[in-house]
Amino acid sequence: MSGLSLALAYLAAGLGAGLVTIGAGIGIGKIAAAAMDGTARQPEAVGAIRTTMIIAAAMIEGVALFAAVVCFMLASLS
Amino acid sequence: MIWSDHAAAAADTLAEHKEDIGGWITHHIQNSNAWHPFPGVDIHLPHLPAINILGISIDISITNHTVMLFIAGIIIISMFMFLYKLKNKVPTGFGNILEMMVLFVRDEIAIANMGEKEGRRFTPLLITFFFFVLISNLMGLIPAFSTSTGNISVTASLAIITFLSTQYFGIRQSGFLGYYKGLVPHGVPWWLWPLMLVVEIMGLLAKHVALTIRLFANMIAGHIVLFAFLGLIIMFKSYAWAGVSIPFGIFVYFLEILVALIQAYIFTILSALFIGMSVNPDH
Numbered sequence: 167m168s169g170l171s172l173a174l175a176y177l178a179a180g181l182g183a184g185l186v187t188i189g190a191g192i193g194i195g196k197i198a199a200a201a202m203d204g205t206a207r208q209p210e211a212v213g214a215i216r217t218t219m220i221i222a223a224a225m226i227e228g229v230a231l232f233a234a235v236v237c238f239m240l241a242s243l244s
Numbered sequence: 245m246i247w248s249d250h251a252a253a254a255a256d257t258l259a260e261h262k263e264d265i266g267g268w269i270t271h272h273i274q275n276s277n278a279w280h281p282f283p284g285v286d287i288h289l290p291h292l293p294a295i296n297i298l299g300i301s302i303d304i305s306i307t308n309h310t311v312m313l314f315i316a317g318i319i320i321i322s323m324f325m326f327l328y329k330l331k332n333k334v335p336t337g338f339g340n341i342l343e344m345m346v347l348f349v350r351d352e353i354a355i356a357n358m359g360e361k362e363g364r365r366f367t368p369l370l371i372t373f374f375f376f377v378l379i380s381n382l383m384g385l386i387p388a389f390s391t392s393t394g395n396i397s398v399t400a401s402l403a404i405i406t407f408l409s410t411q412y413f414g415i416r417q418s419g420f421l422g423y424y425k426g427l428v429p430h431g432v433p434w435w436l437w438p439l440m441l442v443v444e445i446m447g448l449l450a451k452h453v454a455l456t457i458r459l460f461a462n463m464i465a466g467h468i469v470l471f472a473f474l475g476l477i478i479m480f481k482s483y484a485w486a487g488v489s490i491p492f493g494i495f496v497y498f499l500e501i502l503v504a505l506i507q508a509y510i511f512t513i514l515s516a517l518f519i520g521m522s523v524n525p526d527h
Contacts, residue, residue, distance in 0.1 A: 217352075217356070220506075220510065220513070221510075224514065227462075231457055231458055231462065231465075234461055234465065
């Protein structure tokens with residue numbers, strides 16, 4: 167692959183990793199905030215809230231990791 | 245400084261072997277035909293001839309990660325055979341931890357997500373998933389071993405087991421037509437059915453692909469971060485960087501122990517949810 171396209175691929179991988187982190191951070195942060203709200207209002211529901219929070223966070227993390235794998239593939243071009 | 249000279253010499257040795265930090269990292273996380281338990285010791289694993297099934301040639305030679313899978317299996321079986329005494333009414337020592345984990349998987353994961361009857365029925369499968377993923381994840385953190393769950397084929401096979409059990413038990417529960425009709429939500433107008441069926445089948449596949457990628461990428465990413473911190477020493481050619489990279493490396497290591505536990509939990513709970521959705525079709 168030529169030098170310019172390789173450089174663009176690396177640039178895309180770096181930018182993509184940053185964007186993925188922003189998106190996943192916002193998503194998981196919103197979930198954690200809502201879960202904390204819920205637990206503060208209703209402390210006896212902490213178990214159920216934690217389980218659903220972990221599941222939802224795992225879903226977002228899965229989507230983010232799809233993108234992260236694409237970034238890995240771009241970064242390992244040569 | 246003699247130290248920085250030594251570090252520079254080590255970095256030059258790496259450069260002589262045409263290795264950079266990226267190559268060093270990929271060498272450590274990828275599958276290979278040799279097992280390096282200790283520096284300088286190479287155990288070459290047998291290379292078996294490929295077999296042909298339906299015109300597809302499959303390489304069944306035993307690799308590094310295959311050995312790790314065998315060892316994980318041996319560890320789990322011997323843990324439950326020798327450390328958990330069925331004769332004792334009250335478990336002692338390590339048996340306490342095993343009983344706690346098994347009860348956690350049964351009560352908090354299986355029964356909480358699949359209901360009393362189905363939960364008890366699928367507990368053995370889920371406990372096997374939990375312990376296998378947990379032991380494989382933790383083995384990657386011990387020197388001389390490598391992470392078999394950091395190989396996409398391993399996680400894909402685990403997810404395929406989940407996928408096949410959702411299909412098999414779902415079809416057995418509500419019949420072939422009933423199961424695939426149950427994929428489309430109630431109240432969808434009839435002219436949307438062809439589109440919705442395609443969308444729902446794609447969603448079904450995507451759920452299990454996500455299950456594969458999640459475990460794989462989590463284990464790979466943790467190891468890459470760990471090696472990247474250690475690689476700072478070689479990148480900057482000075483041992484002084486060890487003061488930065490070793491504490492961060494230890495921090496990432498402990499984070500990895502947490503991730504290993506959480507990923508085993510998430511893999512098991514998502515498998516329980518998927519199987520539970522297909523065997524309890526009424527919602």
